[in-house]
Amino acid sequence: MAEIEIDGGPADPARLAALGLINYGHFTTLRAESGRTRGLALHLDRLVRDCRTVFDAELDPAEVRARIRRVLPADGAPVIVRVTAFDPALGLERPAAPATPHLLVTTRPAPAAAPGPLRVRTTAYRRELPEVKHVGLFALVHQRRQAQLDGYDDALLLDRAGRLVEGTTWNLALYDGRTLVWPETDAALPGVTAALLARVHPGPQRREVLSPDGLGRFVAAVAVNAGVGVRPIAAIDGTSFDPAHPVVAELRAAYEGVPGDEI
Numbered sequence: 001m002a003e004i005e006i007d008g009g010p011a012d013p014a015r016l017a018a019l020g021l022i023n024y025g026h027f028t029t030l031r032a033e034s035g036r037t038r039g040l041a042l043h044l045d046r047l048v049r050d051c052r053t054v055f056d057a058e059l060d061p062a063e064v065r066a067r068i069r070r071v072l073p074a075d076g077a078p079v080i081v082r083v084t085a086f087d088p089a090l091g092l093e094r095p096a097a098p099a100t101p102h103l104l105v106t107t108r109p110a111p112a113a114a115p116g117p118l119r120v121r122t123t124a125y126r127r128e129l130p131e132v133k134h135v136g137l138f139a140l141v142h143q144r145r146q147a148q149l150d151g152y153d154d155a156l157l158l159d160r161a162g163r164l165v166e167g168t169t170w171n172l173a174l175y176d177g178r179t180l181v182w183p184e185t186d187a188a189l190p191g192v193t194a195a196l197l198a199r200v201h202p203g204p205q206r207r208e209v210l211s212p213d214g215l216g217r218f219v220a221a222v223a224v225n226a227g228v229g230v231r232p233i234a235a236i237d238g239t240s241f242d243p244a245h246p247v248v249a250e251l252r253a254a255y256e257g258v259p260g261d262e263i
Contacts, residue, residue, distance in 0.1 A: 003071040003107045011104065018088035019104065024095060025086030025135045026050040028192070030226050031110055032068070034076035036260030039226070040065075042192040043083075050132045051085050055099040059085060067105045068263050078110035080227055084135060111227075114252075117234035117243035118153045118223055120167065122212050125157050130165075130187045140168040154223075156236055159187045164210040166191075170223040170231075173197070175247045177219050180205035193224040193255065200254045212237055220245035229255050 004011045019025060028043045037043070044061040051059040068081055084104040090097060123143055128136060143155040156172065157165045166172055166188040173194070174181045182194065184207040198205065215221075221233035221241045230252040232243035 002109075004104070005067070005071055005106075006104050007102050008067055008070055015088040015102070016104075018090075019084070019086045019135070022090065022092060022095075023135055024054070024090060025084055025101075026054045026132055027082055027084040027135060028133055029080060029082045030192075031078060031229075032072055032081050032263060033078040033110070033260070035069070035072060036262055037081075038255075038258045038260055039192040039196050040261035040263060042195055043226075046133060046190075046192065047083060047085060050134070051101055053129075053132055054134065055085070055087065055101050057099050057101050059101060064103065065263055067103050071105050071107050072263070073107075079107040080110050082106050086135070115228055115231055117232040119151075119235045120154045120156045120223075120233060121147050121150065121152045121237055122158050122164070123147070123155045124160070124162070125155075126159055126165070126187050127157070127189070130189055133189055144168045157187075158212070159185060162211055164212065167223050169227075170225040172233075173222050173224060173251075174210070174215070174218040175220040175222075175245065176217055178204065180247075180251075181210070181218070182207045184209045191225060193226050193229065196258050197224060197230070197251060197255055200258055201251065202254065203250075212239075215239040220247050222248060222251060224251075224255075 006015055028046050030037045030043050048059050051057055085101040087099040087101050090099055125143055147155040155168050159165050164183045165185045171191040171194040180201055215236055219242055223231045223233055232248045233241055234243045
């Protein structure tokens with residue numbers, strides 16, 4: 001069953017309406033099971049950092065943890081938790097007014113099984129304020145929708161120079177048979193799952209400026225985020241990859257081997 005609270009209490013319609021109408025805030029999403037989650041410190045650091053950027057305000061990590069604990073299932077079932085910081089009193093006319101962020105915490109059941117391989121297409125789009133995980137998701141959902149209407153599963157974003165950046169809600173990693181390669185870019189959201197994988201991947205890895213016309217040298221590709229972990233990519237535009245390549249299982253095992261932190 002999904003849960004939704006604001007500041008540890010009922011999510012009243014008036015404050016929810018403020019978030020929906022003004023759409024100004026930031027969030028993080030994590031997968032929790034048995035009261036634990038991977039990369040908790042990274043999620044908390046993101047919320048604190050983004051709160052300073054978005055609201056010029058401080059956020060107490062201990063409060064965030066307490067709010068998350070309140071909504072976790074008593075039986076420890078796996079859930080996807082989203083923590084959103086927003087100020088329901090902030091108006092369109094004067095968003096520069098002093099802000100007092102509040103915490104909207106929601107849960108939904110985690111996927112029961114790993115999703116299948118993705119087929120994605122590239123599209124030119126740069127997110128606003130890409131270093132912040134903000135609530136302005138319209139353009140990303142629109143890019144995903146347009147890709148799906150054209151027969152793909154999702155979209156992979158390109159910067160103004162046509163270089164690979166990130167997926168709509170995930171980071172990209174490619175494998176050339178020896179080395180795990182991450183896009184070198186300043187336009188992507190620093191993902192928690194990507195950061196954890198970079199720490200635990202046992203093989204060589206590097207960052208590199210990547211373009212669609214250079215994808216043919218890679219044998220495998222994956223999309224990574226906290227919701228699904230590691231998901232294989234079967235194709236980017238017209239370039240195919242092996243979704244069953246052993247490196248996919250290796251990456252998934254490395255990520256799932258990261259011990260969960262107690263919330």
